[in-house]
Amino acid sequence: MDLLEQALEMVRPLLPPPGTVFSGYTFLTPDTLWTGTYDGPFVAVAEDRWPNGGGSFLMVQAGGPVYLAGLEDNVPFSYCAASFSKFMQIMGLCMTVYEDTPSPSASDQEGLAKCEAAEQFLREQAMTIDPTAIEDEESFWSTAFEELGYGM
Numbered sequence: 001m002d003l004l005e006q007a008l009e010m011v012r013p014l015l016p017p018p019g020t021v022f023s024g025y026t027f028l029t030p031d032t033l034w035t036g037t038y039d040g041p042f043v044a045v046a047e048d049r050w051p052n053g054g055g056s057f058l059m060v061q062a063g064g065p066v067y068l069a070g071l072e073d074n075v076p077f078s079y080c081a082a083s084f085s086k087f088m089q090i091m092g093l094c095m096t097v098y099e100d101t102p103s104p105s106a107s108d109q110e111g112l113a114k115c116e117a118a119e120q121f122l123r124e125q126a127m128t129i130d131p132t133a134i135e136d137e138e139s140f141w142s143t144a145f146e147e148l149g150y151g152m
Helices: 003-014 084-100 109-129 140-149
Strands: 025-027 034-037 041-049 055-061 066-070 076-081
Touching (some): 003 055, 025 055, 066 084
Antiparallel strands (some): 034 041, 055 066
């Protein structure tokens, strides 16, 4: 089995239910996954397609890391996690926390404090799951957690 087939076999059982949307990315179904190459083979597992063309996608590289990449050129621009399974673990935590942490108004100090606490909790949990996911302040998870902390 080649690297691409291994990647597909690793990704398929970890996919969330069809139609799951997270942070603007719609996850593909096992039969609509698509593949390509950029510094080796990859599997596209979720997309954010823009109405007038372009967008980005969640790229799982064969044998490892997960990135956001541009749909037009397949070039990664944001690191996400060391593996798809670690990405999905962090995403599962986020979805639970997001459900329990509504976006407060700018004047809701209690709600903003809850958002800051949720951000800290997610950072701590991500550190135990995959410290590489948040080691860069510009990474996918670092940005997502920061936005939550600000009540966005």
